[in-house]
Amino acid sequence: MNKDIQFLKELQEELKTQDTDCQAAPRFWALMDYRWRETTEGEHERVSIYSSDAGECYELNEYVENILEDEYNIYTEEMLEELREIYELDDESEMLEWIDENDNDDTFPIFEIEESFIVPNTMFLTKKEAKEHIKQNQHHYTKKVHTYAMTAWRAPKVQRLLTILETFDWDFIEKEGAVK
Structure with missing residues (x-):
């Protein structure tokens, strides 16, 4: 006691x-x-890419980095150079457009906002x-x-x-x- x-x-x-x-x-x-929770475009703080092939979600910059660093890349050097330039400019809409036009993976963007x-x-x-x-x-x-x-x-x-x-x-x- x-x-x-x-x-x-x-x-x-x-x-x-x-x-x-x-x-x-x-x-x-x-x-x-x-x-992170899903929100509408324009209200978002970040964009993630959902890859149907991988069944995974990746933050946009991570997704682009994976493309640029992949040693078995399916993209031409010109395509990768264009993506590198867009990535260095940190242009979200251009990265999304590049992925939409060039990526063979079935992907779509998810707009997210961080909440406590x-x-x-x-x-x-x-x-x-x-x-x-x-x-x-x-x-x-x-x-x-x-x-x-x-x-x-x-x-x-x-x-x-x-x-x-x-x-x-x-x-x-x-x-x-x-x-x-």
Whole structure:
């Protein structure tokens, strides 16, 4: 039981001294990560190419790089030179047009936008614990994942529990001998 009291005392100190990330109490931490989702042309941040032959999706620049670096290339040197020039200009619409006109693979563009989202099934009492989780499980997330403070709005039981954890006098319990 003394180990439990020590844990609660340490948790209390951490809860009272950690950064609040501008969130009101009661607060907890979740994880925010990012993903690409399909959008309309003109609203997009990037273009990916879906290749029916490969059954894969590639970011546009990656797709073009693969064409340019392929040692068994089916394209003429003139075609590759034209693509290299377009690629160096970073002209998205010209790259898409070149692929449409020259690529034998059955492909089509996918216009995408990056969106943030709260990672499901994540809830941490402390920011430190959330950061530790990211460190130990980074293979499940993108490189952009980060902690995200949230308020348990209108959650009276959560409010009461966190208030108890932050204010209870654990030393009193130990001094009074209530815990053996």
